[in-house]
Amino acid sequence: GQSLEQPSEVTAVEGAIVQINCTYQTSGFYGLSWYQQHDGGAPTFLSYNGLDGLEETGRFSSFLSRSDSYGYLLLQELQMKDSASYFCAVTNQGGKLIFGQGTELSVKP
Amino acid sequence: SAVISQKPSRDICQRGTSLTIQCQVDSQVTMMFWYRQQPGQSLTLIATANQGSEATYESGFVIDKFPISRPNLTFSTLTVSNLSPEDSSIYLCSVGPGTSDGYTFGSGTRLTVV
Numbered sequence: 001g002q003s004l005e006q007p008s009e010v011t012a013v014e015g016a017i018v019q020i021n022c023t024y025q026t027s028g029f030y031g032l033s034w035y036q037q038h039d040g041g042a043p044t045f046l047s048y049n050g051l052d053g054l055e056e057t058g059r060f061s062s063f064l065s066r067s068d069s070y071g072y073l074l075l076q077e078l079q080m081k082d083s084a085s086y087f088c089a090v091t092n093q094g095g096k097l098i099f100g101q102g103t104e105l106s107v108k109p
Numbered sequence: 110s111a112v113i114s115q116k117p118s119r120d121i122c123q124r125g126t127s128l129t130i131q132c133q134v135d136s137q138v139t140m141m142f143w144y145r146q147q148p149g150q151s152l153t154l155i156a157t158a159n160q161g162s163e164a165t166y167e168s169g170f171v172i173d174k175f176p177i178s179r180p181n182l183t184f185s186t187l188t189v190s191n192l193s194p195e196d197s198s199i200y201l202c203s204v205g206p207g208t209s210d211g212y213t214f215g216s217g218t219r220l221t222v223v
Contacts, residue, residue, distance in 0.1 A: 031210065042201060043152065045110075045211030087151060094165075095140055097203070097212050099152045 002026040004100030006088055011106045012078055020073045020103045022088030030091040032064050032071045037102075038084045046086075047073065075105075083107045110207045111136050115215030122192050122222050129188045130218045132202035137182035142203040143175070146217070152201065158185045192222045 004024045012018040022032065031050040035043040049055055049064035049071060061074040075082055088100040112135040122128050132141065140159060144152040156164040156177055164177040179185045189196055199219050205212030 033211065042214040042216050045209065045213070048206075048210035050210065091206065091210075094157065095206065096154060096157060097142065097205070098154065101151045 002090065002092070002098050004088055004090060004098065006086075006100045006103045008101065009104040009106070011108060013108050014078055014080060016078050017074065017076050018078060018105065020075075020086050020088075020105070022071050022073075022100055024069050024071075024088070024090050024100075026090050026092055026098065028093035029066070029069075030093075030095075032062075033089050033091065033097070034060075034062055034073045035087045035089060035099075036084050037087065043087065048091075078107050080107050080109065110209070110211065111138060111204050111213045113202060113204065113213055113215040115202055115218060117218055118216060119219040120221070122220065124192050124194065124222055126192055127188055127190045128192065128218075128220055129186050130200055130202070131186050132184070132215050134183045134204055138204040139182070140204065141179065141185045142205075142212075143177065143185075143187045144201045144203060144214075146199040146201060148198075155187070155200075189220065192220075194222045196220060197222045 006022045033048040034046040037043045047062035054063045059076045064071040085102045087102045089097045114133045116131050143155040146152045155170045156166045158164045158177045158179040160179045176188045199217045201217045202215040
């Protein structure tokens with residue numbers, strides 16, 4: 001089977017840094033990605049890690065350790081508009097994207 | 110990245126009827142995916158739609174309930190048949206991966222069954 005675990009909710013203040021962790025169990029692992037979804041909106045792609053290490057895209061960074069089946073999304077200089085749900089997702093055989101349960105991030109002033 | 114037009118954006122349907130959702134992509138893509146997202150929940154993969162072959166369904170989803178068509182490399186439909194209130198959900202199509210390894214999603218169809 002496949003499973004991904006991430007915290008259900010995280011709260012932080014504007015300007016802070018927050019890390020959202022994701023652990024996974026899956027067969028045929030190709031990579032780990034992160035998606036952001038605002039209420040009523042479609043998921044939007046943030047970052048992908050196919051290899052171990054850190055990927056940086058502006059204020060967002062993502063990390064993967066394949067040996068630990070673990071990754072995280074790091075959000076820096078938090079802004080109110082970052083309040084949203086964040087999903088980790090595994091790409092497996094056949095190019096399928098399997099999602100975690102999502103982390104609701106609340107950014108407070 | 111690809112741009113997807115998904116229709117309808119929302120609908121209210123009577124139980125026992127069916128709803129067909131369409132996704133049009135602005136470029137040719139090999140695989141299209143259909144997801145369901147129940148309120149406050151994550152996205153669950155329903156099936157993978159490949160052009161020229163039958164869709165591949167995930168565990169818990171069957172063709173009779175969720176027939177899919179994929180007549181060409183830019184278009185797909187998902188039908189949700191014999192509707193019941195439990196089918197009330199958001200349905201999304203997706204394509205990918207793109208050059209950045211990301212997947213693109215349609216804007217979703219919010220279905221309410223009454």
